[in-house]
Amino acid sequence: xxxxxxxxxxxxxxxxxxxxxxxxxxxxLRRGRSVCLVGDEAFVHPLLDRAxxxxxxxxPQTVSMDDAATAPLRGxxxxxxxxxxxxxxxxxxxxxxxxxHSGAAMASALHVLGRLPGVARPALVTVVPRGDGGETVLLDxxxxxxxxxxxxVQFALMGDAYSRVVLGVERPRVGLLSNAEERNKxxxxxxxALEALDALDLDFIGPxxxxxxxxxxxxxxxxDGFVGNVMLKTVEATAKVVTALLRRxxxxxxxxxxxxxxxxxxxxxxxxxxxxxxxxxxALLLGVDGVVVxxxxxxxxxxxAAAVEVAxxxxxxxVVGRVASVIEGNxxxxxxxxxxxAPER
Amino acid sequence: xxxxxxxxxxxxxxxxxxxxxxxxxxxxLRRGRSVCLVGDEAFVHPLLDRAxxxxxxxxPQTVSMDDAATAPLRGxxxxxxxxxxxxxxxxxxxxxxxxxHSGAAMASALHVLGRLPGVARPALVTVVPRGDGGETVLLDxxxxxxxxxxxxVQFALMGDAYSRVVLGVERPRVGLLSNAEERNKxxxxxxxALEALDALDLDFIGPxxxxxxxxxxxxxxxxDGFVGNVMLKTVEATAKVVTALLRRxxxxxxxxxxxxxxxxxxxxxxxxxxxxxxxxxxALLLGVDGVVVxxxxxxxxxxxAAAVEVAxxxxxxxVVGRVASVIEGNxxxxxxxxxxxAPER
Numbered sequence: 001x002x003x004x005x006x007x008x009x010x011x012x013x014x015x016x017x018x019x020x021x022x023x024x025x026x027x028x029l030r031r032g033r034s035v036c037l038v039g040d041e042a043f044v045h046p047l048l049d050r051a052x053x054x055x056x057x058x059x060p061q062t063v064s065m066d067d068a069a070t071a072p073l074r075g076x077x078x079x080x081x082x083x084x085x086x087x088x089x090x091x092x093x094x095x096x097x098x099x100x101h102s103g104a105a106m107a108s109a110l111h112v113l114g115r116l117p118g119v120a121r122p123a124l125v126t127v128v129p130r131g132d133g134g135e136t137v138l139l140d141x142x143x144x145x146x147x148x149x150x151x152x153v154q155f156a157l158m159g160d161a162y163s164r165v166v167l168g169v170e171r172p173r174v175g176l177l178s179n180a181e182e183r184n185k186x187x188x189x190x191x192x193a194l195e196a197l198d199a200l201d202l203d204f205i206g207p208x209x210x211x212x213x214x215x216x217x218x219x220x221x222x223x224d225g226f227v228g229n230v231m232l233k234t235v236e237a238t239a240k241v242v243t244a245l246l247r248r249x250x251x252x253x254x255x256x257x258x259x260x261x262x263x264x265x266x267x268x269x270x271x272x273x274x275x276x277x278x279x280x281x282x283a284l285l286l287g288v289d290g291v292v293v294x295x296x297x298x299x300x301x302x303x304x305a306a307a308v309e310v311a312x313x314x315x316x317x318x319v320v321g322r323v324a325s326v327i328e329g330n331x332x333x334x335x336x337x338x339x340x341x342a343p344e345r
Numbered sequence: 346x347x348x349x350x351x352x353x354x355x356x357x358x359x360x361x362x363x364x365x366x367x368x369x370x371x372x373x374l375r376r377g378r379s380v381c382l383v384g385d386e387a388f389v390h391p392l393l394d395r396a397x398x399x400x401x402x403x404x405p406q407t408v409s410m411d412d413a414a415t416a417p418l419r420g421x422x423x424x425x426x427x428x429x430x431x432x433x434x435x436x437x438x439x440x441x442x443x444x445x446h447s448g449a450a451m452a453s454a455l456h457v458l459g460r461l462p463g464v465a466r467p468a469l470v471t472v473v474p475r476g477d478g479g480e481t482v483l484l485d486x487x488x489x490x491x492x493x494x495x496x497x498v499q500f501a502l503m504g505d506a507y508s509r510v511v512l513g514v515e516r517p518r519v520g521l522l523s524n525a526e527e528r529n530k531x532x533x534x535x536x537x538a539l540e541a542l543d544a545l546d547l548d549f550i551g552p553x554x555x556x557x558x559x560x561x562x563x564x565x566x567x568x569d570g571f572v573g574n575v576m577l578k579t580v581e582a583t584a585k586v587v588t589a590l591l592r593r594x595x596x597x598x599x600x601x602x603x604x605x606x607x608x609x610x611x612x613x614x615x616x617x618x619x620x621x622x623x624x625x626x627x628a629l630l631l632g633v634d635g636v637v638v639x640x641x642x643x644x645x646x647x648x649x650a651a652a653v654e655v656a657x658x659x660x661x662x663x664v665v666g667r668v669a670s671v672i673e674g675n676x677x678x679x680x681x682x683x684x685x686x687a688p689e690r
Contacts, residue, residue: 065527131586133593142524145532179487179574182410187490187571210575211582226532229524230555230572231579237556238583241476246591248478 005094011039012080013100024304038084069103085112095291095311122287132216142229159220161326175208175218282307350439356384357425358445369649383429414448430457440636440656467632477561487574504565506671520553520563627652
C-alpha cells in the first residue's frame with residue numbers, strides 16, 4: 001500500500017481564517033482525503049476538537065492582505081503560506097491550498113518550489129463553463145497585473161498545455177481576450193501582443209470577446225491578470241445574481257409555481273452545484289514546480305474542500321509534469337528570447 | 346398637439362445591417378414610436394414594403410468596422426451615422442440609435458453635437474441588474490480604452506449624475522472597479538487614480554471588486570472602457586450560459602420536471618425578458634450634447650427596438666440636460682484643471 005501524502009491547507013489564509021480553512025479541512029477529511037493544516041497552533045488546535053487526527057504544522061506568522069507580496073521572503077519566513085510550501089519541498093505534502101494573499105503565494109512558491117523549465121512568469125488558471133457544454137481555460141486570473149507581451153505569450157503556452165492535459169482538447173483554440181474581434185481594436189496591450197502570439201506554434205485565433213469565448217469560440221482565453229480577475233469574479237457574481245433573480249420571479253408567481261419549484265428542486269440543486277463559485281475550488285498556480293491552488297479570499301469551507309479536490313486531481317493526473325513537457329515541446333530553444341522565454345532576473 | 350420628433354436609427358450599423366435595424370424600426374413603429382431610418386435607400390427601401398410610412402434619410406456611405414473612428418469626419422461625411430446625428434442637429438430627430446462602429450459614433454457625435462460643459466471625454470454608460478434588486482451604473486463600456494486618470498475622474502462625475510437623474514439615487518456610492526478592495530492592489534491605472542477620485546465632492550468608496558458591486562456594494566462603477574466592455578459582455582454571456590445550463594439540467598431530469606417546467610414557463614419568460622442582452626437596449630453615450638444610444642454590433646431587431654425605448658426615455662426625462670446641470674454643480678470652476686476637467690485640445 002503506497003502512502004498518500006496529505007494536501008497542506010493554509011489555515012491562516014482568507015477573510016474567515018482560521019475557521020473556514022479548518023472547517024474545509026474537516027469536510028475534506030470526511031470525504032476521505034488526507035490533509036494537514038499549517039497555521040498558528042494556538043488558534044487552529046481548539047477548532048479541531050472533533051478531529052484530532054488532522055496534523056497541524058505550526059506556523060507562528062501570518063501574511064495579512066496589507067502585507068507586500070514579498071513578506072514571506074523577508075520578515076515573515078515563518079508564515080503559514082511559506083511553511084505550507086516547504087511541506088511540499090520537504091516531501092511531506094503533495095500540494096498546497098490557500099485562500100490567502102495570492103501575490104504572496106506566488107512569490108513564496110517561486111522561491112520555495114521554483115519555476116517549470118521555460119516558464120518566466122506563473123499564472124493563475126481555472127476553467128469556466130461554456131454555453132455549448134464545454135469549458136474554457138482562463139488565465140491569468142490576478143497574480144500578474146500590468147502584463148507585458150512576453151507574459152501574455154507565456155500564458156498562451158501554459159493555457160494550451162493545460163487544455164490538452166486537463167481537458168483533453170487535441171488542438172486548443174487559443175484566443176486573446178479583447179473588447180472586439182477586430183485586430184485593429186482592443187487596448188494598447190492587446191494590439192501589441194498579437195504579433196508575438198501569431199508567431200507561436202499553436203492555434204492562436206486572435207482577439208476574442210468574452211461573450212464569444214463563453215459561448216464556445218475559444219478553448220483557452222489569455223488575458224492580463226487584472227482583466228481576468230474581473231472577468232472571473234463577474235462570471236461568478238452574475239451566476240449568483242441570475243439565480244437570485246430567477247428565484248424571485250419563480251416565487252412571486254402563482255401557487256402553481258410552488259408545485260413547479262418542488263418538482264424542480266433536485267435539478268436546481270445540481271445546477272447550483274455546477275455553477276456556485278464555492279464549488280469551483282480555486283485556481284491552479286501554473287508554472288511553478290508543484291501543485292498550488294489559490295482560492296478567493298472569501299472562500300468558505302465548501303470552497304476550501306473543493307480546492308482540495310482540484311489539488312488532488314492535479315496531483316493524481318500529474319498535471320504539473322505533463323504541462324511542463326508540453327511547454328518544453330512547444331518552446332523552440334533556439335528562439336527562446338523571441339518567444340519571451342528568457343528566464344527572469 | 347405637440348409634434349413628436351422621430352428617433353433616427355442608423356440603418357447601416359451592425360453585423361446584420363440593414364436587415365436587423367430595419368426590423369427593429371418596424372418593431373418600434375408597431376409599439377407606437379416615431380422613428381426614421383438613415384441609410385442607403387437602395388438597400389433600406391426594399392425592406393420596408395410593409396411599412397412605407399417610415400421615412401428614410403438617404404446616406405450614400407457606410408462606416409465599416411475596419412474603418413478608423415474618424416472616418417465620418419474625413420472621407421465618409423455622407424455616412425449613415427454622421428447623417429443620423431445631423432438629423433438631431435437640424436432639429437429633425439430627437440435621438441440616434443446605432444449598432445455600428447462605436448468609436449466612429451463617438452467621434453461623429455463630438456463633432457456634430459459637441460460636448461456637455463465640463464466634459465472632456467464622453468463615455469458609454471448602462472445599468473446592470475444587482476443581486477439585491479437594485480441596479481449599478483457602469484461606465485465606460487468601451488469608447489475609451491487605455492484611460493488616463495482624468496478620464497476616470499470624468500466617468501465618476503458623469504456616473505454620479507446619471508445615477509441621481511435616471512435611477513433617483515440620492516447620494517450614489519461611486520466605486521472604482523478593481524481586482525481587490527485594498528487600495529495598495531489593483532493595476533497601475535487603478536492605483537494612480539485613487540487620489541484624484543478621493544478629492545471629488547461625491548461619495549467615492551474606493552476600489553470595488555466586480556462581484557461586490559453586482560451584489561450591491563456600489564451604485565456607480567467606474568472603469569477603463571476595455572475592462573468595462575469585458576465586464577458587461579461577461580455579464581450578458583454568463584446570464585445566457587446559466588440559463589442554458591439550467592435548462593439542460595431541468596430537461597434531463599425525470600417526467601415530473603416537465604410538469605414543473607410547464608408550471609414555471611411564465612415566470613421563466615419574464616426572467617429571460619429581464620436578463621436577455623437584447624432587452625438591455627444598448628448604452629447611452631453620455632457627455633455629448635444629445636441623446637445617442639450605442640448598441641452591440643450583434644444586436645437583433647429586439648435589441649434595436651429596446652434601444653429606441655432607452656433613447657425615448659432619455660429624451661422624455663431630459664436626461665442629458667439634467668446630467669449636465671448635476672455635473673456643472675459638481676465641478677468647481679476654480680479647480681477645473683485639478684479635476685482633470687480642462688477641455689481637451
